[in-house]
Amino acid sequence: MFTFDTIVAIATPIGEGAIGMIRLSGEKAIHISNRLFLEKDLTQVKSHTLHYGHLVRPDNGKIIDEIMIAVMHAPKTFTREDVVEIHCHGGIRVIQSVLNLILEQDGVRLAEPGEFTKRAFLNGRIDLSQAEAVIDLIRSKTDAASEVALNQLEGKLSEKVRALRQKILDILAHIEVNIDYPEYDDVHEMTTQEILPRVQEIEKNIHEILSHAKTGKIMREGLKVAIVGRPNVGKSSLLNAFVRESKAIVTEIAGTTRDIIEEYINIQGIPVHLIDTAGIRQTEDIVEKIGVERSQQAIEQADLILFLLNISEPLTVLDEQILPFIQDKTTLVVLNKNDLPQKISQKEIQEKIGSFPYVYISAQKQIGMEDLEKQMVKLILQDDIGKRNDVYLSNARHIQLLNLALNHIQEIYSGIQADMPIDLIQIDLTEAWSHLGEIIGENASDDLINQLFSQFCLGK
Numbered sequence: 001m002f003t004f005d006t007i008v009a010i011a012t013p014i015g016e017g018a019i020g021m022i023r024l025s026g027e028k029a030i031h032i033s034n035r036l037f038l039e040k041d042l043t044q045v046k047s048h049t050l051h052y053g054h055l056v057r058p059d060n061g062k063i064i065d066e067i068m069i070a071v072m073h074a075p076k077t078f079t080r081e082d083v084v085e086i087h088c089h090g091g092i093r094v095i096q097s098v099l100n101l102i103l104e105q106d107g108v109r110l111a112e113p114g115e116f117t118k119r120a121f122l123n124g125r126i127d128l129s130q131a132e133a134v135i136d137l138i139r140s141k142t143d144a145a146s147e148v149a150l151n152q153l154e155g156k157l158s159e160k161v162r163a164l165r166q167k168i169l170d171i172l173a174h175i176e177v178n179i180d181y182p183e184y185d186d187v188h189e190m191t192t193q194e195i196l197p198r199v200q201e202i203e204k205n206i207h208e209i210l211s212h213a214k215t216g217k218i219m220r221e222g223l224k225v226a227i228v229g230r231p232n233v234g235k236s237s238l239l240n241a242f243v244r245e246s247k248a249i250v251t252e253i254a255g256t257t258r259d260i261i262e263e264y265i266n267i268q269g270i271p272v273h274l275i276d277t278a279g280i281r282q283t284e285d286i287v288e289k290i291g292v293e294r295s296q297q298a299i300e301q302a303d304l305i306l307f308l309l310n311i312s313e314p315l316t317v318l319d320e321q322i323l324p325f326i327q328d329k330t331t332l333v334v335l336n337k338n339d340l341p342q343k344i345s346q347k348e349i350q351e352k353i354g355s356f357p358y359v360y361i362s363a364q365k366q367i368g369m370e371d372l373e374k375q376m377v378k379l380i381l382q383d384d385i386g387k388r389n390d391v392y393l394s395n396a397r398h399i400q401l402l403n404l405a406l407n408h409i410q411e412i413y414s415g416i417q418a419d420m421p422i423d424l425i426q427i428d429l430t431e432a433w434s435h436l437g438e439i440i441g442e443n444a445s446d447d448l449i450n451q452l453f454s455q456f457c458l459g460k
Contacts, residue, residue: 004081004119006032007111008102010095017090022098024084025116028107030071033084035105037069042084047073055086055098064101065094079116080123114453121441121449127158128441128452132395135455136220144219144269148392156391157398160209161439164405167202168433171195175426192416192425199412202432206406209391213399215381216392218303222264222271223380226298228326229308230318234336237363238308239263239276267373270381275302296325304380305331307356312340315352323353332379333358334372339365401435408432 006026012019024033034042039053049071055064070085077083088098102108112118114135121131133152140146151157175195227235243263261276275298299305305326309319333353335344339362349358359375361368393399408428415425437443 006108007115008099008108009111009116010099011085012090012095014092014095015090016092020088020090020095020098022086022088022095022102023116024086024102024108025077025079025081025111025119026108027082029082029084030073032102032105032108033069033071033086036064036101038063042069042071045071047071047076055088055101057101064097065089067098075123078125079119080125081119112453114455118449118453121453126153127155128449129157129161129395129398129439130155131441132397132452136394140220141222141264141271142219142266142269145271147269148216148219148394151391152394157209157393158440160205160391161436164202164205165433165436165442167198167205168429168436171198172426172429172433175422175429192419192422195412195422195425196416199409199429203406203409206402206409209393210399210402210406212391213393216394217396217399218380219270219392220394222273223267223304223376224273224275224302225304225306225376226275226277226302227306227308228277228299228322229310230316230322233308233310234363235276235308236261238306238334238336238361239274241361241363241366241369242274268377270377272376299325299329302329304376305329306334306376307331307353308334308336309344309349309353310337311335311342311344311360312337314343315348320352327354330379331356332372332375335360336363338362339367398439401439405432405435408435 004026006024006028008022008024011021011023030042035058036055037051037053038056040051042051045051051069051071053067053069055067056062057064065088068087070087072083072085074081074083086098086102088094103110117126117131117134120126121128126134130153133149137146137149137153140149227238229235239261242265263274263276265272265274277298307322307326309315333349333356335349335358338360357375357379359368359372361372363369393402408431411428412425415428434443441449
């Protein structure tokens with residue numbers, strides 16, 4: 001275990017509240033707190049106990065605040081160091097006074113961003129992927145995002161990565177014995193044909209983890225959805241129906257929305273970034289023209305397109321002119337104004353619009369909205385619906401490293417087909433093993449570790 005100096009930081013959000021909490025961690029955490037606690041000797045209390053009392057200035061005995069103080073002895077703490085948590089009254093002034101008093105004591109300093117979690121990692125309490133899950137959990141905005149982060153924090157991804165590394169290590173160990181001790185007759189010789197099925201199994205395992213990457217990324221970062229259509233088909237009404245309030249101006253005048261309007265909502269536990277685009281059409285109005293250009297950019301960046309058609313009017317040339325922009329995108333056709341007489345048939349939609357899935361709604365009257373939301377989730381998550389207990393890969397760094405490992409595993413096939421010596425095949429195996437190790441921090445550089453933990457708040 002690493003030995004560090006003692007650090008302190010506010011662990012609750014700044015502002016007025018019932019309770020504020022200051023956390024200390026390090027060899028002197030208990031002794032420093034004991035200097036300031038009036039009622040009892042904290043160096044003699046049992047670990048993981050909570051005590052009522054007062055925090056005082058040691059020089060003049062002035063009471064700073066009435067507190068509860070928790071004392072936890074190493075190694076059974078988050079950082080695997082002695083930890084003290086001071087629970088004081090909430091409010092900027094009180095919390096800052098307590099923090100300043102602690103910082104006046106010898107042997108303590110203000111923690112750097114993420115330093116508590118960094119110490120947990122460096123002291124072997126958690127691995128790097130679990131540390132990254134802490135910040136994902138803090139930033140999660142929906143139940144689904146929290147669930148993904150909790151699974152990673154509990155070490156489910158780490159278990160899979162370690163199992164893969166062990167399979168590679170077993171192969172490497174056999175190869176190493178063959179290379180180093182060729183003179184021993186009782187040592188089984190590992191051939192490329194024996195390696196092949198084991199490498200295929202490793203490749204399959206990596207593919208299984210990567211198969212959930214898209215879903216994991218959506219649960220973590222949210223789904224970007226662009227509402228697209230010609231002017232005056234009800235795009236702004238649909239945005240208002242999603243958010244249950246009038247966020248966008250709705251009129252009968254075509255071209256009312258001249259810029260994109262954005263809103264964040266929660267659909268079945270998934271964070272959704274909604275973009276109401278300006279109606280796409282040829283126009284001489286310079287402001288509306290800029291709005292149309294931004295709509296086209298929004299389509300390019302969206303994960304899902306809601307292509308809105310007014311079913312109470314015949315299909316128009318403007319409707320069909322949008323098709324080239326969405327042809328290669330994941331698209332759900334939304335047939336709006338279903339409460340009015342229909343003037344577009346299903347056959348006409350299939351012939352002129354294509355084989356996109358579609359759903360009927362009335363945005364203005366909030367008819368069919370639940371079905372629309374279900375179709376959106378089904379379309380984007382596909383086979384992952386109902387499987388949220390699995391490991392979802394949501395971190396771009398992890399995805400990149402797994403893909404790098406996969407590339408090296410696949411290079412082994414080429415090597416075997418080219419009848420390359422087994423010691424050259426060993427190089428790709430070692431590289432794959434190394435990239436997997438970077439996910440859990442086995443081979444992570446100091447620069448990477450510092451950069452990752454700098455994203456945390458001070459008290460975490």
